[in-house]
Amino acid sequence: MVNCIEQDSLRNRRSVYGLGKLSASVNGCLEDSIKSCLLNCPTPFNVQSARLVILLNKHHQILWDKIWNNLKGIIPSQRQKVTEEKIKGFAKAYGTILFFEDKDALRELKKQFPAYRKNMKIWTQQANGMLQFMIWQIMAENNIGASLQHYNEIIEDDVYSMYDLPKNWELVAQMPFGSIEKEPAEKTFLPLDERVKIFK
DSSP, X not given: OOOOOOXXXXXXXXXXXXXXXXXXXXXXXXXXXXXXXXXXXXXXXXXXXXXXXXXXXXXXXXXXXXXXXXXXXXXXXXXXXXXXXXXXXXXXXXXXXXXXXXXXXXXXXXXXXXXXXXXXXHHHHHHHHHHHHHHHHHHHHTTOEEOOBOOHHHHHHXXXXXXXXXXXXXXXXXXXXXXXXXXXXXXXXXXXXXXXXXXX
């Protein structure tokens, strides 16, 4: 008989916004886990186009200061306070992972497999999403909170210059992470029979 698959770790992976600092002793293990996720994440035609930047300490703080600086000039005045609190909450975290896709790798993949070129970007983005989930899951299993953010257009140009990154890296997402200082609200679910069809 097949044992039931463990589901607790899946339930524990939530969007955590109340984040704080972690012990510096986790650095090496966490970095190794993130690298392992990158190595073992499936990619279309083994293209391995995902790129990561891990920001800690002042580099993490500078990122969120810059995001708020760029945001406050374009958001409506009635949203200023709540948005500032949200961004400052991310800045209180231990670090941020930036997820990228290498556009040169995608371009080369399209050349190698022209019959599939129109779907290549969709597939590489899906692979990047799997990588994001893998890292998020590893964190949840180690009681580290995280969330996934998308301030791409707000910060992308600055990210290239601040961290001297190649321009062929396209920013996909940002993942602030740290200690869990506030548990997320209870999650609600749509009925599964509206979302899953099983034919036996």
